Amino acid sequence: MSATYYFCIMDKAAYPTPETFTRARSAELFEEAKQYFPGGVHSPVRAFKSVYGPPVFFERGEGCHLYDVDRQKYVDFCCSWGPLILGHCPPAVVQRVQDTVANGMSFGTPSPHDNLIGKLILEHHRYIEMIRFVSSGTEAVMSAIRLARGVTGRSKVIKFEGCYHGHVDSLLVMAGSGLATLGVSTSAGIPESFAQETIVVPLANIKALMKAFKEHAADTACLIVEPVPANNGLLFQSKSFLEYLREQCTAHGILLIFDEVISGFRVGFEGAAGMFDIQPDIITFGKIIGGGMPVGAYAASAAIMKHVSPEGPVYQAGTLSANPVAMAAGYATLQELLKPGFYETLEQKTAQFTAGLQEHCDKKGYEMRFPHVGSIFWPSFSSKTIRRSEQIDSAGIDRFKIMHLECLKRGVYFGPSGYEVGFISTAHTDEDLAFASKVICESLDITFS
Numbered sequence: 001m002s003a004t005y006y007f008c009i010m011d012k013a014a015y016p017t018p019e020t021f022t023r024a025r026s027a028e029l030f031e032e033a034k035q036y037f038p039g040g041v042h043s044p045v046r047a048f049k050s051v052y053g054p055p056v057f058f059e060r061g062e063g064c065h066l067y068d069v070d071r072q073k074y075v076d077f078c079c080s081w082g083p084l085i086l087g088h089c090p091p092a093v094v095q096r097v098q099d100t101v102a103n104g105m106s107f108g109t110p111s112p113h114d115n116l117i118g119k120l121i122l123e124h125h126r127y128i129e130m131i132r133f134v135s136s137g138t139e140a141v142m143s144a145i146r147l148a149r150g151v152t153g154r155s156k157v158i159k160f161e162g163c164y165h166g167h168v169d170s171l172l173v174m175a176g177s178g179l180a181t182l183g184v185s186t187s188a189g190i191p192e193s194f195a196q197e198t199i200v201v202p203l204a205n206i207k208a209l210m211k212a213f214k215e216h217a218a219d220t221a222c223l224i225v226e227p228v229p230a231n232n233g234l235l236f237q238s239k240s241f242l243e244y245l246r247e248q249c250t251a252h253g254i255l256l257i258f259d260e261v262i263s264g265f266r267v268g269f270e271g272a273a274g275m276f277d278i279q280p281d282i283i284t285f286g287k288i289i290g291g292g293m294p295v296g297a298y299a300a301s302a303a304i305m306k307h308v309s310p311e312g313p314v315y316q317a318g319t320l321s322a323n324p325v326a327m328a329a330g331y332a333t334l335q336e337l338l339k340p341g342f343y344e345t346l347e348q349k350t351a352q353f354t355a356g357l358q359e360h361c362d363k364k365g366y367e368m369r370f371p372h373v374g375s376i377f378w379p380s381f382s383s384k385t386i387r388r389s390e391q392i393d394s395a396g397i398d399r400f401k402i403m404h405l406e407c408l409k410r411g412v413y414f415g416p417s418g419y420e421v422g423f424i425s426t427a428h429t430d431e432d433l434a435f436a437s438k439v440i441c442e443s444l445d446i447t448f449s
Ligand SMILES: *Cc1c(COP(=O)(O)O)cnc(C)c1O
Pocket: 136, 137, 138, 139, 141, 164, 165, 166, 167, 226, 231, 259, 260, 261, 262, 286, 287, 296
C-alpha cells in the first residue's frame, strides 16, 4: 500500500468501546475544514447536524469496515450512501480501476470502456434500450427531466413529497398546503417561477394524484417517483400504486420517470422496474452504476433516447462523462452482480439480520420496525408501516440520535440521519453482522432506557 495515511495505522485499529471511543482527531480536522468549506463539508448531511457530532473523519475502507483517523474500526452500514454493494475495495474492481487508470484518466473522446459497460447493462435490463452516462445522480435526473420536456413539449413535473431526486432546482420543492399543490422551494436560490413548474403530491394517495392529473395533466411533461423511496426512511409503496401511476401517465401522455439512483442494481439488476415488472418511460441511475466512482446515467427506449443530442434536439453534455476509470469501476462492479444467486444471498442476509433486531425489540417491547427491501433496511422508530414522510414521528428521529451515538461508540457506523436507510453489502460476513447486531441491540437498550 503506497498511499499516505495520516493517522490510521491499520494493524492498530480496533473497534471502539464506550470507554475508549474518541473523536479527538476528527474534531481537530473538522475545525480546520470549517475554515475552508461551508459547514466544513461538501454535502450537508456529512456535517452530523442531525446526530451527536462532530463528524467522524474516515481514511480507509476495506470490506464492510471503515477506519477513522482516531484508529478506530467500524462496521459500515452507510456504504457511501449506497454505491458500495460489494463493500470497500472489492479486489476485482480495484484491479480493473488500477489497470485502467494507468492508461489515462480521461480522454474526452469515446473509448471502448463505454461499449463494454453499455452492452453489459442493456443486455441484462429489459426495460431500457439506450443509455447516456453522466457524472452524478443529480445530473441524471436533471437530464431526464429535460429529455421529458423535450419529447413532450410540456413544462410541468409531478413529484412526490418524501422522494429525493438530487439537488435539481425544480425538484428541491415541497408541497404547499393542500393535497396536490404547486411547489414551494426548499432551498434559497430557486426562483419561484421554477418551483411553480413542479406539482407536489403525497405518496400513496390516489385522491391527491387524481386532483393533480385533473388540473395539470395537459401541461405535464413527466411524473417522477422513487419506485422504492429510500431517502426519507424507507417508504415502501404498493405495486398497485405504481401500476396506477403507469396507467395514468399513459392515459395523459405524461412520461413516467423511475428515479432508480438508489434502487437501480440494488433491489435486483433490473432494479425496481424489474422487481415490480413495470415499464417506466425513462430510468435514472447513479450510485451502484459507478461502483464508487462519480457516475450517473439515464436510459429509455431507443425512440425516446434518440431525442438526445447529437441525434436529437435535447442538449446534454459532459467533459468527464463516461471517463474510462469510472466506466471500469462500474463495469467491474456490475459484472459481479450478474453472478448467479447474488441478489438472493444478499437479501437473505438482510432479512436474517433485520429479523434478529426485530426479535430483540419485540422481546423488550420497543416500538421498532426494520422494514427492508433487498439489501436496503431502515431502523424505523415506530410500530406502524410507514408509507408517507409525514407519518415519520420526530420523537423517533430523536431516538435515532441516541442509537447513532451508542452504535458509534461500539464500532457500528450508520449514516448520520434518522431519515437515511442502511445498506448491506456482500462484504458483510455473518460474523460482522452478528457483531453489529449485538451492538445495535445494546444501543437500543440504552436508547429506550
Ligand atoms: C442519491 C440520489 C440522487 C442524487 O444522486 P447524487 O449522485 O447524489 O447527485 C437522486 N435520486 C435518488 C433517488 C437518490 O437516491
